[in-house]
Amino acid sequence: MFAGKVVLVTGGTSGIGLALARAFLAAGARVTVCGRDPRRLEAARASLPGATASRCDVTDVGQVRRLLAEVEAGFGRLDVWSATPAASPSATSRPGSIRPRSSARCG
Numbered sequence: 832m833f834a835g836k837v838v839l840v841t842g843g844t845s846g847i848g849l850a851l852a853r854a855f856l857a858a859g860a861r862v863t864v865c866g867r868d869p870r871r872l873e874a875a876r877a878s879l880p881g882a883t884a885s886r887c888d889v890t891d892v893g894q895v896r897r898l899l900a901e902v903e904a905g906f907g908r909l910d911v912w913s914a915t916p917a918a919s920p921s922a923t924s925r926p927g928s929i930r931p932r933s934s935a936r937c938g
């Protein structure tokens with residue numbers, strides 16, 4: 832189901848998000864994780880072979896827009912946006928104010 836899909840896991844450098852990123856990779860997806868702490872980002876990068884990791888604070892709309900642009904530039908699209916509650920843009924932004932240009936499932 833996720834083979835070949837482009838997946839962004841915000842808050843994917845620790846805990847539930849990291850486990851989700853690992854599961855998406857195991858299912859054949861192309862995965863990017865984000866978080867704020869550079870050391871956690873580096874550790875996530877090392878523990879998720881094939882994934883990319885970008886620094887982004889999802890409470891900052893500008894950083895989220897940059898991250899989405901980076902993912903879409905790198906992979907050509909975004910299929911799935913997996914947001915853990917701790918790192919969910921919808922918790923801090925007006926719903927609908929941030930949309931990837933490509934089609935995406937946000938949760």
Ligand SMILES: NC(=O)c1ccc[n+]([C@@H]2O[C@H](COP(=O)([O-])OP(=O)(O)OC[C@H]3O[C@@H](n4cnc5c(N)ncnc54)[C@H](OP(=O)(O)O)[C@@H]3O)[C@@H](O)[C@H]2O)c1
Pocket residue numbers: 841842843844845846847848865866867868869871872887888889890915916917918
């Ligand atoms: N673990 C559980 O059993 C459990 C149960 C029920 C509910 N929850 C809820 O589920 C959520 C995740 O739990 P967890 O245990 O996976 O937490 P966690 O291990 O602390 O992981 C949170 C992740 O989100 C990132 N993050 C936090 N704030 C962010 C921000 N503003 N921008 C970008 N990334 C951000 C963290 O990285 P950085 O800090 O480096 O940014 C980290 O990658 C929490 O809201 C928790 O309350 C957890």
